Amino acid sequence: MTWLKIKDAFQAQPGQTVTVKGWVRTKRDSKADGGLSFIAVHDGTCFDPIQAVARHDLSNYDEVSKLNTGCSVEITGELVESQGKGQSVEIQAHQVKVVGWVEDPDTYPTSNKRHSFEYLREVAHLRTRTNTFGAVARVRHALAQSIHRYMDELDYYWVHTPIITGSDCEGAGEMFRVSTLDFCNIPKTDDGEVDFSKDFFGKESHLTVSGQLNVETYCCSLSRVYTFGPTFRAENSNTSRHLAEFWMIEPELAFADLHDNIELASGMLRACASDLLERRIDDLEFFDLRIEKGIIDRLKMIVESPVKTITYTDAIKILESCNEKFDYEVKWGSDMQSEHERYLTEKHFKQPVAVINYPKDIKAFYMRLNDSGTDGAPADTVAAVDILVPGVGELVGGSQREERLDVLDQRIDEMGLIKDDYWWYRDLRKYGTVPHAGYGLGFERLIQFCTGMQNIRDVIPFPRAPRQAEF
RNA sequence: UCCUCCGUAGCUCAAUGGUAGAGCGAGCGGCUGUUAACCGCUAGGUUACUGGUUCGAGUCCAGUCGGAGGAGCCA
Numbered sequence: 001m002t003w004l005k006i007k008d009a010f011q012a013q014p015g016q017t018v019t020v021k022g023w024v025r026t027k028r029d030s031k032a033d034g035g036l037s038f039i040a041v042h043d044g045t046c047f048d049p050i051q052a053v054a055r056h057d058l059s060n061y062d063e064v065s066k067l068n069t070g071c072s073v074e075i076t077g078e079l080v081e082s083q084g085k086g087q088s089v090e091i092q093a094h095q096v097k098v099v100g101w102v103e104d105p106d107t108y109p110t111s112n113k114r115h116s117f118e119y120l121r122e123v124a125h126l127r128t129r130t131n132t133f134g135a136v137a138r139v140r141h142a143l144a145q146s147i148h149r150y151m152d153e154l155d156y157y158w159v160h161t162p163i164i165t166g167s168d169c170e171g172a173g174e175m176f177r178v179s180t181l182d183f184c185n186i187p188k189t190d191d192g193e194v195d196f197s198k199d200f201f202g203k204e205s206h207l208t209v210s211g212q213l214n215v216e217t218y219c220c221s222l223s224r225v226y227t228f229g230p231t232f233r234a235e236n237s238n239t240s241r242h243l244a245e246f247w248m249i250e251p252e253l254a255f256a257d258l259h260d261n262i263e264l265a266s267g268m269l270r271a272c273a274s275d276l277l278e279r280r281i282d283d284l285e286f287f288d289l290r291i292e293k294g295i296i297d298r299l300k301m302i303v304e305s306p307v308k309t310i311t312y313t314d315a316i317k318i319l320e321s322c323n324e325k326f327d328y329e330v331k332w333g334s335d336m337q338s339e340h341e342r343y344l345t346e347k348h349f350k351q352p353v354a355v356i357n358y359p360k361d362i363k364a365f366y367m368r369l370n371d372s373g374t375d376g377a378p379a380d381t382v383a384a385v386d387i388l389v390p391g392v393g394e395l396v397g398g399s400q401r402e403e404r405l406d407v408l409d410q411r412i413d414e415m416g417l418i419k420d421d422y423w424w425y426r427d428l429r430k431y432g433t434v435p436h437a438g439y440g441l442g443f444e445r446l447i448q449f450c451t452g453m454q455n456i457r458d459v460i461p462f463p464r465a466p467r468q469a470e471f
Numbered sequence: 472u473c474c475u476c477c478g479u480a481g482c483u484c485a486a487u488g489g490u491a492g493a494g495c496g497a498g499c500g501g502c503u504g505u506u507a508a509c510c511g512c513u514a515g516g517u518u519a520c521u522g523g524u525u526c527g528a529g530u531c532c533a534g535u536c537g538g539a540g541g542a543g544c545c546a
Contacts, residue, residue, distance in 0.1 A: 028505045038505050051506075068497085084504050106497040106515080107481045113496045114507085115482060118538065173545065210546090235544055236472055248546060327542085338542075397546060442546030455539090456546095467537080 003074070007046035012079055014089055019076040021099070023129060025049045026112050027067050037064055038084075039096070041073060044134055047282035051090040052077060064096050069112040070129065072100040117458050124462055124471050132291070135283035136459055140447055142280050143272050147228065147249055150271040154264075156224040156251060161211030163230065166203055167421070174234040175206035176244075207232035211250050212438065213366075213425055216401065219252035219436050220428045226251040228443075236466050240455040241393065243444060245464035252438035258368075258383040258400040259309075261437035262354050265387055265396050266307040268441070269352065273302035276450055283451075292452025298390070299450065301351060307387060309354040312336075313378065318348055335362045338393055345388040352389045354396075357381040365411040366425075367399035368435075385439065392449045398439020405429040 003019035004012065012018060022043030029037050035056035042049040052075045054064045067073070077093040084090075102108050109123040110130055120127040127133045148158065164178050180200040181187065187195040196204045211227035218225040227250045234244065251264055276284060277299055288296045310318075319330040319340050324347070328337040336344075336355075345353050357370060360382045372379035387396035402408045408429055412419050419426070447459040457463035462471045 026506075028503095028508065030503055030505055031501085032504060036504075040506075053504080082504090084506070086506050104481090104497090108497085109481075111481075111496050112507090113482060119482065121538095231546085233545075237544065238472085238539095239542080239544095240540080242545070246546065392546095394546065440546055445546060 005045040006041065006043045006048075006050045009050055009079065009091070010046065010048070010089060012089075014079050014081050016079055017076065017094070018079050018091065019074065020050060020052075020091065021074045022049075022072070024067050024069055024071045024073060025129075025131075026069060029065060035061070035065075037061075037067070039064075039067060039073070039075070039093075041075060042129075042131075042134070044128075044137075047131065047135060047138075047286055048087070051082065051084075051087050052093045052096070053090055054093045054096050058093065058096060060096065060098075063098055067096075067098065068102045068105040068108065070102040070105075070108050070110065071098060073097065074099055117455060121457055121463070122470075128461075131286060133458070135286050136447065136451060136453060137461070139276065139280055139283050139287075139451055140459065142276055143443070143446060143450065144228070146272045146275040147268065149275075150268055151226050151251065154224065156226050156253075157218070157222055159211075159215050159218045159222075159225045159227055160229065161208070161214040161227045163208055164201075164205055165208045165214075166201055166205045167213065173209050175209055176232050176234045178205045178207060209233055210248070210440065212252070212440065215250055215252045216425070216428060216436070216438070219254050219438070220432070220434065223254045224251075238466060240457075241445065241448075243456055243460060243463055243465055246456075246460065247443035249441040249443060250438060252436060254434050254436045256400075256437045257435060258356060258385060258437055261398050261400065261439055262307065262309060262356075262385055262387075265354075265385075265398065265439055265441065266352075269302055269307070269387075269446075272446065272450065273299040277303070287451045287453075292391070295450070295452045305351060307352045307354050308349055309356060312355055312358045312381065315340075315344060315355050319343065322348065333359050333361070341386075341388045341393050345393075346390045350390070352387055352395075354385050354387045356383070356385045358384045358386075360411075363399070365415045365417060366401050366408070368402045369407055369411070383437075387439075389449050391452065392445050395445050395449060396439050396441045398437065400435065400437040403429060403433045403435050405433070 003021055006020050006022060009018050009020050020041060020043065022041040025040040025042050027037055027039050037054045039052045039054060040049040041052060054061065058064060074097040075091060075093050076095045077091040079089055080092050082088060082090040110126045120130065128137060151158065187198040189195045208231055210231055211229065215225055215227050229247065230245055231248045232245050253260060253264065284296050313332065316330060316332050324343055326339055328339065330340060358381060360369060360380050363382050363384050367382035367384045370379065370381045370383055383400035385398050386394050389395045402411060405426060408426065409419060412422060444456045444459050448456060451459065453459050457465060
């Protein structure tokens with residue numbers, strides 16, 4: 001006898017005999033008709049658990065009456081239209097097989113009770129049994145699929161850039177060291193430095209902070225590429241928007257400028273929102289009801305309206321002329337603070353905003369120096385873009401890349417970097433250079449944006465953050 | 472890393488420096504085609520850790536560890 005996923009059981013014709021397998025979410029007993037139990041069973045295939053009705057005449061009813069939240073069961077019975085409210089169909093159980101008991105119901109970590117997200121983080125191996133974390137897992141999967149599908153349809157190739165990097169020049173933050181040296185017996189050179197030539201790779205190596213420099217090489221030959229994988233930052237960041245290990249999508253497009261870049265990002269957000277509304281409306285309704293009201297309307301807004309683009313200079317003018325009181329000064333030439341970004345996207349525009357053409361001094365060396373007058377930009381700006389979204393802040397960071405070798409070299413010098421470290425990156429500008437652009441989209445921040453989950457540690461299965469590497 | 476707040480039952484939280492409490496969850500019983508069920512009873516505690524002040528510390532002080540929110544860094 002084959003068994004059904006619960007999502008398929010909900011779609012099956014009443015009258016047929018079905019088997020489902022899963023975990024008990026709740027059980028309620030009744031003494032009516034000589035005794036019966038209502039067992040809600042979930043298997044992760046959809047938001048709603050299915051209700052099974054077990055009567056007292058089952059041979060193992062004494063066992064059934066001892067079932068708790070968390071027990072695993074296999075239930076066979078007739079699918080019928082429900083007599084009660086709250087569900088369309090239910091299973092009249094002919095057989096309830098207990099597959100696994102809960103050892104001590106009194107201390108079962110995810111008992112049938114409200115739990116705080118902080119507590120559930122401490123039991124990350126069991127929190128997926130709650131409706132919130134089940135929904136997050138399904139939405140996370142759906143978003144990943146949407147991104148791959150969207151890129152594939154536009155003929156972008158997924159490039160698997162390395163996790164371990166020997167280049168010390170990715171320039172996006174503190175790195176985790178990768179080494180097989182014996183901590184208690186570190187080899188030293190004659191002048192007392194650590195001798196990395198004795199290390200596994202024969203040189204210093206780290207976990208990647210970005211696949212961008214690597215993927216640019218594929219861009220300059222395959223035209224349209226992207227990375228989608230984990231990245232690592234060893235910064236001591238303790239916020240609800242940062243992780244030490246997070247996933248990032250980094251598209252890179254050749255023969256393209258900043259506006260092509262924004263169009264791609266805008267389309268990606270639209271595809272994600274549209275797919276989610278179509279494929280995971282059950283989970284979205286839960287997020288809308290219990291996590292953040294209005295999340296469905298927000299996603300509909302993403303589908304309908306394109307991302308609004310403004311220049312950094314205009315953004316500063318808006319911030320200077322508004323009546324909002326900020327803790328930090330608004331000044332052309334300094335980076336916008338979180339409070340400024342939030343004001344722009346949440347209060348002023350009330351939608352995603354792409355801010356472009358930032359002062360060069362606050363941005364990375366590889367961002368293309370604007371020709372004076374581009375989009376009305378002053379000369380000392382670069383073709384960078386940050387896409388800000390309500391609730392999350394910075395979701396996307398990108399730029400048109402500097403394709404002119406002389407300008408690139410000048411920028412490397414200005415920033416006190418070492419040209420030789422970038423030898424292969426510079427080669428791309430020597431041999432058939434092309435205008436190109438790309439961006440990084442934080443996958444967990446996208447999930448936060450689409451679900452309303454406030455803490456980034458609750459949208460990744462096993463969060464890695466300072467002092468957090470359990471599981 | 473900085474600022475602020477917090478750490479008491481399985482969980483969420485109370486408790487003027489003077490006997491350790493409730494709700495939920497759990498166990499038992501009652502009631503009911505139930506669905507955040509309801510009613511009754513029962514069990515459940517090294518008050519994060521270390522030290523100090525005091526006749527007496529969950530409460531005050533110092534340190535350590537852990538957590539949350541905000542900031543910086545960024546995605």
